[in-house]
Amino acid sequence: MEIIFSEVEHLYMRGTPFEKKALDNVSINIPSGSFTAIIGHTGSGKSTLIQHINGLLRPTTGSVQIGSYEIKAGEKKKDLSKLRKEVGLVFQYPEHQLFEETIEKDICFGPLNFGLTEEFAKRRAKELIETVGLDESFLPRSPFHLSGGKCDE
The missing domain is CATH 3.40.50.300 (P-loop containing nucleotide triphosphate hydrolases)
Incomplete structure (x- = not known):
């Protein structure tokens, strides 16, 4: 483009x-x-x-x-x-863009903001968290309790 x-x-x-x-x-x-x-x-x-x-x-x-x-x-x-x-x-400090109470909600924010269904967004969150090498157990956690390295992932 x-x-x-x-x-x-x-x-x-x-x-x-x-x-x-x-x-x-x-x-x-x-x-x-x-x-x-x-x-x-x-x-x-x-x-x-x-x-x-x-x-x-x-x-x-x-x-x-x-x-x-x-x-x-x-x-x-x-x-x-x-x-x-x-x-x-993606800004220089992407961790400053985290604002939801759970990692799952943070990942779902974009798709939901674009009008996609909650079901689709949650399914996509599971796929994406595994893509970056984290397992589903991270989804209900607060993004503010992640280490710097995990935040980057």
């Missing part, structure tokens, strides 16, 4: 004394099927750039095209659920 940033600017806290420009006139074309590394110093805008790819952030100016989806500055919010089924993000 081709990704095109066209003259993208992103401002945090726009119009306040704390306004911060994180992206400044970024234009880049990432061809479908390619591998691309985004590197830079802390605070250089890497995460901000990546969060535009599935619409978590929207450009202040410019546009982002991801395959057939286009997100333009100033346009009304559109339903990005189909895009988000194709483009997922």
Whole structure:
């Protein structure tokens, strides 16, 4: 899926004394099927750039095209659920994304959020936990009681 940033600017806290420009006139074309590394110093805008790819952030100016989806500055919010089924993000500290009371509920969150049945989500949770090398006994446990290594799994 081709990704095109066209003259993208992103401002945090726009119009306040704390306004911060994180992206400044970024234009880049990432061809479908390619591998691309985004590197830079802390605070250089890497995460901000990546969060535009599935619409978590929207450009202040410019546009982002991801395959057939286009997100333009100033346009009304559109339903990005189909895009988000194709483009997922894993943040630098994924353990900070755990928020449910059990591991099973955390794993089921995504499928349920996309409208899949609870039965399907629970069945998928069992499959996925085994895929990462953990057994079903972990499903009813709290994610906050896992070791760092188990969290990564």
